[in-house]
Amino acid sequence: MTPAELSRALLTTVRRAVDAAELAVEVPEKVVVQRPPRADCGDYATNVALQLAGPAGRTPHEVAEILRRRLAREPGIAGVRIAGAGFLNITLSSRAYGVVVRRVRAERERYGYGEGLADLRVTVAAAPGTVRGPLVAEVVNGLLRAAGADPGTAPEPLDPAEPAAPADLGGAPFTRASLEALLGRDATRWALLRPPAEDAPRLDAPARAALLAQTEANPLFRVRYARARARALLRNARDLGISADDEADTCTVEGSGGAHRGRVGDAASPAAQPGPSGPPGPPHHPAETELLGLIADFPRVVESAARRRGPDRVARHLERLADAFARFHDECPVLPKGDEKPSAVHAARLRLTDAAGIVLADGLRLLGISAPDRI
Known part of the structure; x- marks a missing residue:
């Protein structure tokens, strides 16, 4: 059971509770599940009971208990516990995880591909004259295709704009070619793709040395x-x-x-x-x-x-x-x-x-x- 499948199971649980008149709320469009901060909190956690408590006119704990009883009966769920003010901590069965492992081994290089953005038609384009922009646009377009999107006829500008990149030892701005000459293709791509869009990549001498280090300090x-x-x-x-x-x-x-x-x-x-x-x-x-x-x-x-x-x-x-x-x-x-x-x-x-x-x-x-x- 993937997080997306668990989210759908939670939506179904809410809908059934509403249909059975156990909750008087509008069924949300989606339910967010996240990895909990500690392993003893289960495999996933959700605050959906806290979100529904006000509209339902009940305490979060009461809503959580209604959802807990129903969710615990879903296939692939080994247990559901209520934590804190009304969080649901969910533990998946090993059989559910076995399904994930079998899926990965069956799909191999196609695992991670989906149709979640199938209705989207877009191609991302970077502003000319940037070092990181064209590479980010290239990879983002690949990610869009992996998520099911189709290429669009009108390119969408990549936003936000790329922060200024550091200069090389001669004072000239780095180019992709000059970086690859120093770092190689793989380390260059990691250096430019790993920072979030709002952060400039670190390309000074210590950072370049760290990118080439064969140690655990190098991600x-x-x-x-x-x-x-x-x-x-x-x-x-x-x-x-x-x-x-x-x-x-x-x-x-x-x-x-x-x-x-x-x-x-x-x-x-x-x-x-x-x-x-x-x-x-x-x-x-x-x-x-x-x-x-x-x-x-x-x-x-x-x-x-x-x-x-x-x-x-x-x-x-x-x-x-x-x-x-x-x-x-x-x-x-x-x-x-x-x-x-x-x-x-x-x-x-x-x-x-x-x-x-x-x-x-x-x-x-x-x-x-x-x-x-x-x-």
Whole structure:
């Protein structure tokens, strides 16, 4: 279940509560869901109950309880809790997240593409004589196409105007060619696309050195390294004779005694055990939940970046995704260690690793930056 799908489920929940005369309000056009500040607050949170409380003539907590009871019965929802004055904290089931992972692995380079802007016909054009403007316009037009928009016949000026770019050592303004000669194509694109539109890119000597540093302090390196690390884990798994199989949530382990297949529920880890009733509960480890949520959120980020003409939104999301993958990698072993036997938990984490690598590559590709399998 993606954030957009969860938002639609919440709208349906409100509409059903209105139809059942439990709430006397107009159904809003959309419901906003966001990632909560802490992992113990669930996967997503919404303040829709606070928004509806006044028009409904009820307290936010009363509205939240009406919506909680109905939303908890929706497929893909593992639990809903009321927090604070009336926020709804929503936890998705691991089965719902499994659907997201399968979708990513099926769509691969098309994951993140949608039809949310299908009614829009527009082409963005940059003012001549700018360094960053043409590149931003190029990437924004690609994002618009990814979000379903069609090219327009009358170009739309890129707004706001580009801040002045720093000059090079000789005092002349930077050009794209002079930057690429110093930084290479990928680092140049990141340097120009990562800052928000209202901020000038930092291109002084220390900033240029930081863009080329192969360290964790460099966000571009972290993003590309996370992608390369995901690919390395998949190669290592194949070397060990382990492959992830989406069908029926099984893991296949090749060995001298032939192939062994085990279902997700067969593993001893509590992360793999089903809940007390109904579908399996959410992933046991918060690092898995955080990573899955960012993967599921990627199509919404692409559409938002296109709508707002802001490729920096994609770059920032990739940074968060790379950092979440690093935590997942450190705290949730993807491959068995020592004499440990491969389990369905390893298979599930391999699938998640593959999905993370795919999304990192997709985001970099939308920015026109390479995503190498090895660094």
